[in-house]
Amino acid sequence: MTEPAQPCVNGVPTSAPVLPTSVSRLRPCGQRVVVKLVEDEVKTKNGVIVPSKRSESFNRLGRVLAVGNGWFQGKHSPMYARVGDICFFQLEQHQAINTAYMDKEHGLVFFLHDLDMIARLTEPSFDLEYFQVIGLWILVKVETRGLYPGSRIIVPQIENTTADLQTYTVIQIGSGVKLDVKVGDEISLARTRCNPIYLNRELYGWIEEKFIYGAMTNL
DSSP states (O other): OOOOOOSEETTEESOOOBOSSOGGGOOOOTTEEEEEEOGGGSBOSSEEOOOOSSTTEEEEEEEEEEEOOSEETTEEOOOOOOTTOEEEEEEEHHHHHHSEEEETTTEEEEEEEGGGEEEEESSSBOSGGGEEEOTTEEEEEEOTTOOOTTOSEEOOOSSSSSTTEEEEEEEEEOTTOOSSOOTTOEEEEEGGGOEEEEETTEEEEEEEGGGOOEEOOOO
């Protein structure tokens, strides 16, 4: 008996519907962006894309082919990704299946939300020097000394224990982050809230703005 074909292999759909026109003639609506996978275009000598902790999501690199105007339900939001950017993003299994299309010119492309774009590479090299978080994301460095009890930022715990916490130092802050968080701040964060990535052969990670609850004062 022949096994059924897998709909998605390593975050890449095995088949996708064909667009009726080319991406160059198609304008994504609202806060959508059109992205083409470009892992083979990026040098990874000093950087490693760490597999996602969850089996249903995959860390990817893509080139932005088109962006929407930012308008959605009568409100305008700034678009952080730009046409031509090489962006780093996490692709969920269901996204890979439901947002993928075949384009005659570019091959497989994805229609994703602008806030799905975690960082842009200002040069096609996976290096901290060229890695720039955007949107609502924060880049942190993993500290090897473990939990630091005087951390300045309060974050939620997954479990009622400090064993799951790790200390991180804020390295970069996306332009959309409006919290009182500064570069150099130290945070105690549940390991499961931080997605790991190696840059310059050191362990970093990115976290979402919504996981930071507040700042402690008078430390």
